[in-house]
């Protein structure tokens with residue numbers, strides 16, 4: 001049966017992996033050390049380098065899959081092109097790595113290459129994003145609950161703006177990616193029955209540059225009628241700030257802005273009063289992924305899904321959180 005793992009049912013990794021002797025929760029901790037055994041070769045197929053969140057995630061993965069922790073990491077960034085990513089996974093299989101970790105650019109198109117990995121006896125772990133496909137084809141997923149992030153963002157909009165006529169534009173993430181799909185579903189569910197109307201919704205590919213360009217288009221088309229922007233990540237929201245200011249409008253006041261990720265730059269925009277609400281998506285998944293790979297290769301049972309815990313921030317909360325922000 002084909003079914004995408006939904007993040008909500010997951011166990012927190014600390015509980016399950018503690019039982020295997022590897023302690024860390026999804027989104028925190030440090031990967032356990034090498035222990036003097038054989039070096040574990042892991043191929044990591046990253047999406048690309050589209051956002052601040054992605055940079056933090058890549059750093060977390062590289063730190064956790066370090067030589068000090070007993071790994072040799074073969075890293076590939078696919079420039080957000082699904083075909084590049086599938087080619088990278090095939091190359092990992094051909095190189096005979098011990099395990100493969102994938103942050104899938106999009107949810108579809110995975111069956112053939114995952115079957116090839118399974119036939120080669122190479123375990124696959126998904127990190128960050130989920131896929132549509134049989135869950136038999138991978139051992140575990142570690143990431144954030146994108147639908148819940150969208151719901152949290154939408155609940156803020158419903159509470160603060162839902163009882164008056166509000167015109168919203170949306171900057172979507174990469175088309176076909178799990179966060180773009182699930183955040184939209186969660187947000188739309190949360191604003192059902194309110195007076196928030198979606199004027200337009202287009203992809204900004206999770207990048208600042210595209211966030212700016214698409215927002216410029218929205219402003220040309222809808223001008224001052226826009227009251228609310230939901231940007232599915234901080235970077236697109238940050239790009240949109242330039243477009244909004246260039247149009248002579250004040251972000252956070254003329255147009256209220258909600259974003260997701262809560263990177264340092266996103267929280268700084270909230271602390272400056274330019275973002276009104278920011279929902280966290282924790283990128284520090286490396287230690288849990290590394291411990292999970294080690295447990296799988298040691299023949300231990302691992303949870304099928306481990307979900308990081310995410311907070312959310314008003315401007316005041318962002319100000320308080322900034323000094324200790326790790327990404």
Ligand code: AHR
Pocket residue numbers: 050051052053054128129179206232233234235260261281
């Ligand atoms: O998959 C997580 C998303 O991908 C982050 O929200 C976004 O910034 C990134 O590029």
